[in-house]
Amino acid sequence: MLSFPREKLPKNPKILVIKLRSIGDVVYNTAVYTPLKKSFPGCHLTVLVEHFSQDLVRHHPDVDHVLSFDKKSGWSQIAFYYHLFANKYDVVIDMHEGTRGAVMCFVTQAPYRVGHKFAKRSFLYNVKLEFGDLHPKHPIDYQVALIKKMGVEFGEISPAIHICEQAKMKASELLRKEGFNDQEPFCILHPGAKIYDRWEAEKFADLADRVHAQYSMKILWVCGPGQKNLIDEIIPLIKSASYGFISTDLQELGAITQRAQFAVCHDGGYMHFASALGAPVVGLFGWTNPRIWRPPGTNTIIVSKEIDCRPCNLKTRKEICWNGKPECKSLIEVEDILSAIAEVYPAPVNTVS
Numbered sequence: 001m002l003s004f005p006r007e008k009l010p011k012n013p014k015i016l017v018i019k020l021r022s023i024g025d026v027v028y029n030t031a032v033y034t035p036l037k038k039s040f041p042g043c044h045l046t047v048l049v050e051h052f053s054q055d056l057v058r059h060h061p062d063v064d065h066v067l068s069f070d071k072k073s074g075w076s077q078i079a080f081y082y083h084l085f086a087n088k089y090d091v092v093i094d095m096h097e098g099t100r101g102a103v104m105c106f107v108t109q110a111p112y113r114v115g116h117k118f119a120k121r122s123f124l125y126n127v128k129l130e131f132g133d134l135h136p137k138h139p140i141d142y143q144v145a146l147i148k149k150m151g152v153e154f155g156e157i158s159p160a161i162h163i164c165e166q167a168k169m170k171a172s173e174l175l176r177k178e179g180f181n182d183q184e185p186f187c188i189l190h191p192g193a194k195i196y197d198r199w200e201a202e203k204f205a206d207l208a209d210r211v212h213a214q215y216s217m218k219i220l221w222v223c224g225p226g227q228k229n230l231i232d233e234i235i236p237l238i239k240s241a242s243y244g245f246i247s248t249d250l251q252e253l254g255a256i257t258q259r260a261q262f263a264v265c266h267d268g269g270y271m272h273f274a275s276a277l278g279a280p281v282v283g284l285f286g287w288t289n290p291r292i293w294r295p296p297g298t299n300t301i302i303v304s305k306e307i308d309c310r311p312c313n314l315k316t317r318k319e320i321c322w323n324g325k326p327e328c329k330s331l332i333e334v335e336d337i338l339s340a341i342a343e344v345y346p347a348p349v350n351t352v353s
Contacts, residue, residue: 003127003129004112004114004129004149004150005127006151008112009040009090009091009112012042013043013044013090013091014043014044014046014087014090014091015043015044015045015046015090015091015092015093016046016093016108016110017032017033017045017047017048017093018048018092018093018094018095018096018101019048019053019095019096019101020048020049020050020069020098020101021050021096021098022053022269023053023056023268023269023272024139024269026049026056026057027159028139028140029143030060030159030160030161030276031140031143031157031158032095032143032144032147032152033045033047033057033063034062035154035155036062036152038152038153039151039152039153044064044065045063045064046064046065046066047060047063047065047066047067048084049066049067049068049069050068050069050070051069051070053250054068055249055251056250056273059162059163059164060160060162061162067083081104081107084107085108087108088110089108090110090111090112091110091111091112092104092105092110092112092113093146093147093150094113094114094116094119095146097116097119097120099120099121102115102119102120102121102122102125103121103124105124105125106124106125112126113125113126114146114150115129116129116130116131116146117129117130118130129146129150130149131146131148134148138293138296139292139293140157140159140296144157158276158296158297159276159296161254163251163255163277164251167249167251170248170255171253171256174246174248174256175244175259178244178245178246179244180218180220185216185217185261186218186219187211187215187218187219187260187262187345188221188222188256188257188260188263188264188265188279189204189207189208189220189221189222189263189264189265190222190223190263191204191221191223191230191234192223192227192230192270195321195322195323195324196326197266197286197287197326197329198230198266198324198326198329199266199284199329199330199332200329200330201230201233201237203332203333203334204234205234205239206334207264207334207337207338208234208238208243209238209239209240210334210338211241211338212241212242212243213240214338215261215345217261218241218244219241219244220243220256220260221243221245222246222247222256223247224269224270225247228247231245254277257273257274257277258277260279261345261347262281262341262345263279263281264281264341265281265283265284266283266284266286267283267285267286267288267290271283271295272295275295275296275297275300276295278299280344280345281295281299281300281301281344282300282303282337282340282341282344283300283302283303284303284304285302285303285304286326286328287310287311287312287317287326288310288311289311290302290304299344300344301343301344303332303336303337304328304332305328305331307327309327309328310328
């Protein structure tokens, strides 16, 4: 089937959107929920994500239900797949394009199982759409293209992350516990990254000292699960900056991020998350191509250095990168970050030495 048969759907269809993978991918997937709801009035929209991404979608006003997939025991996965079948969806849209998402799509046995015509497991779909004529270039373009081919119209295309009031209250409590009052400006530094994509700990520490001195601003360190060791490497190197540390879930982290003057982080899930929330962001790019992976919008400044081996992959990555000293990140200096901060946060600096 080469086109989507809108006219054959029931009056209030049950629609399932499958979007597995990383936080950044799910951030961009949020751009399609409201247009889908408007295009199919009365539909019941369920979104299936992995467990670590559910906070990104569970408070979206146009999402009726969220399914969270976790790679637990075999029996729990069997129960999860049975649940997909038993829900009797009318339309299932696989926006994952990996084997697991395609299998999930097939297991539902929905009358209309939608996916990209050129996906590796496209034989598991019965509605195969091709969107090459839309010329997608960036990650969010690919998210939107498949839905456009279903006849859904889009206005302004942008991610939509919704933070609940309870998370905002909890965020205020967490900040107060770390010594941040409601009127005090602060910035976020997020050093989390894979070993082959990290900026040096000593540079993060120097950046914290210099931001604190120039802007009279406290530093809030944040990180993802299992990344606290990176901050533990940085803290002993700080000479003068006043700082705090918070590790929490994405809803509360989102509320904190919205209150920050700006955030500095690596190219990754948090960068896309923070940018989607409207926070000014300085993103450090290493091995990935910033022309493709930079967040949409105007609130993010990209810092990267041209280097012959970028973009790299698992086969071409150098030993020095696997040892935590990637040249593409080592070439970035603290002055580069400070210049970028001045662009996203044009506030007067502290001239007192």
